[in-house]
Amino acid sequence: MLTRMSKQPPAFQASPAPLRPRFWETVPLRRMTPAEWEALCDGCGKCCLNKIEYEDTGEVDFTRVACRLLDGETCRCTHYPIRHQFVPDCVSLTPKS
Ligand code: SF4
Incomplete structure (x- = not known):
């Protein structure tokens, strides 16, 4: 079976707002749009592992315990836009924080 992979990470595909070309190299964190800020995630899943x-x-x-919303195959949150309804303490990182 042939699986076709996109060259762009899922965060790029899911973002409804346009991203400036190579914004991560030219735009300071505090000047990024919310969509650009979110697109910085490389999907490693580490944020979604429980910590002690x-x-x-x-x-x-x-x-080695992951949040219940983390998809172990894709390393993506299964309900990211509405995740706080299910996991209220999921941290929202911002340039300020
Ligand atoms: S709710 Fe937060 S911690 Fe849980 S999978 Fe989604 S982004 Fe990760």
Whole structure:
């Protein structure tokens, strides 16, 4: 079976707003549009792994347990636009934060 892969990551395809060509090389983070900011995600899935913080040191480690909305095949959130309805504490990263 032949599987055709897009050269662009899913975040690029799902974004409804146009992205400036090679914006990641020319536009400072604080000047990116929300769509460009979201498109920076490379889909590694690390953000969606549960983590533990050691009380005594404050050190944070990844666990092997993923959020229930993470698709383990694609490393993408299955309900990203409405994820906070299901996972209220999912962190929304912004240039400011
Ligand atoms: S809700 Fe979606 S984006 Fe947030 S941690 Fe879970 S899988 Fe990741």
